[in-house]
Amino acid sequence: MLSNNSDFKKLLLLHSRDRRKLVMDRELENLPHLIEHMESKIKIEKDTIAAAAAELKSLESKNNFIENEINSISDHVSRQKNKQLQVKKNEEYQALENEITRLVQQLSEKEDEQIETLLKIDGAKETTEIAQNKISAKVDVLELEKVDLLGKGDLLKVDIQKLDSEIKESRLEVEEILLLGYERTKKVVARPPFIAPLEDQKCTGCNLRVSNDVSSSVLVEQKLTHCDQCGRIVYFER
Numbered sequence: 001m002l003s004n005n006s007d008f009k010k011l012l013l014l015h016s017r018d019r020r021k022l023v024m025d026r027e028l029e030n031l032p033h034l035i036e037h038m039e040s041k042i043k044i045e046k047d048t049i050a051a052a053a054a055e056l057k058s059l060e061s062k063n064n065f066i067e068n069e070i071n072s073i074s075d076h077v078s079r080q081k082n083k084q085l086q087v088k089k090n091e092e093y094q095a096l097e098n099e100i101t102r103l104v105q106q107l108s109e110k111e112d113e114q115i116e117t118l119l120k121i122d123g124a125k126e127t128t129e130i131a132q133n134k135i136s137a138k139v140d141v142l143e144l145e146k147v148d149l150l151g152k153g154d155l156l157k158v159d160i161q162k163l164d165s166e167i168k169e170s171r172l173e174v175e176e177i178l179l180l181g182y183e184r185t186k187k188v189v190a191r192p193p194f195i196a197p198l199e200d201q202k203c204t205g206c207n208l209r210v211s212n213d214v215s216s217s218v219l220v221e222q223k224l225t226h227c228d229q230c231g232r233i234v235y236f237e238r
């Protein structure tokens with residue numbers, strides 16, 4: 001039986017190491033994308049805080065602007081009232097009276113606008129506070145996840161290096177003819193596994209039924225045999 005053959009067992013060991021390395025390589029390759037994704041998530045959260053803070057700031061400066069307008073209109077009203085005390089002619093008095101009425105009306109509109117702005121400021125303050133509290137905590141978690149990912153990359157590199165030397169060892173131990181067959185298979189088969197056990201005369205690599213020739217080659221002749229459907233090396237697990 002091929003799988004009882006100690007040379008074949010060495011090839012199986014090499015195969016499992018190769019597969020582990022492929023998975024780790026892919027993981028390492030994927031890490032920068034994960035980190036990038038994490039960074040963009042962090043940026044979105046931070047932008048949300050910044051947007052809330054900017055909204056609050058713009059409302060506050062609008063309020064300051066209205067406040068100045070109110071002060072200036074009030075001053076104007078006071079000045080016109082003083083003038084009114086000094087004028088002698090009735091028409092002049094009436095003209096000032098009309099202007100004061102108009103200014104007072106304007107003042108009342110500005111005051112309404114200020115109240116509306118102050119209410120918006122209250123809302124924006126609340127939003128900013130919620131954003132800062134909630135999002136800061138969220139950002140902290142994301143930053144930690146990012147640190148984890150960076151650490152994972154370092155660990156993976158160490159593991160891959162270790163595995164590389166194990167693979168080298170394995171290759172030295174596998175019989176040359178088996179190694180050659182295995183390398184050829186790796187070139188032909190697009191995806192791992194490159195070696196798959198047969199179950200009920202089905203290749204577990206491609207899930208298709210192999211011919212009788214294939215199974216008898218494995219069982220009887222006990223030589224390196226390939227699935228006639230996918231090209232993977234097949235064997236019986238016992």
Ligand SMILES: [Zn+2]
Binds near residue numbers: 204230231
């Ligand atoms: Zn197959």
